[in-house]
Amino acid sequence: MDDAVRVGCKEARMMEWPKCQKCNNGALIPLSDYGQEGASVLFKAWVCTNPDCGFSLRVDKGEVTYGRRIENKH
Numbered sequence: 001m002d003d004a005v006r007v008g009c010k011e012a013r014m015m016e017w018p019k020c021q022k023c024n025n026g027a028l029i030p031l032s033d034y035g036q037e038g039a040s041v042l043f044k045a046w047v048c049t050n051p052d053c054g055f056s057l058r059v060d061k062g063e064v065t066y067g068r069r070i071e072n073k074h
Helices: none
Strands: 005-010 014-018 028-034 040-048 058-059 062-068
Touching: 014 028
Parallel strands: none
Antiparallel strands: 005 014, 028 040, 040 058, 058 062
């Protein structure tokens, strides 16, 4: 797939993730979380692997937001 960036996995297999359309350098990788009831929420957010880009796409309670930088919680 030409529009994908390959990211290595711990198990030594390769997975293809879509290329970030904002910076064209990083890959968009999925992040998962837990809902309010403790159930797993797969692919709650997609973030760019390029730290200079910071693009994200996120789903919260059915609302999609994008473009906000994901910050680390300390």
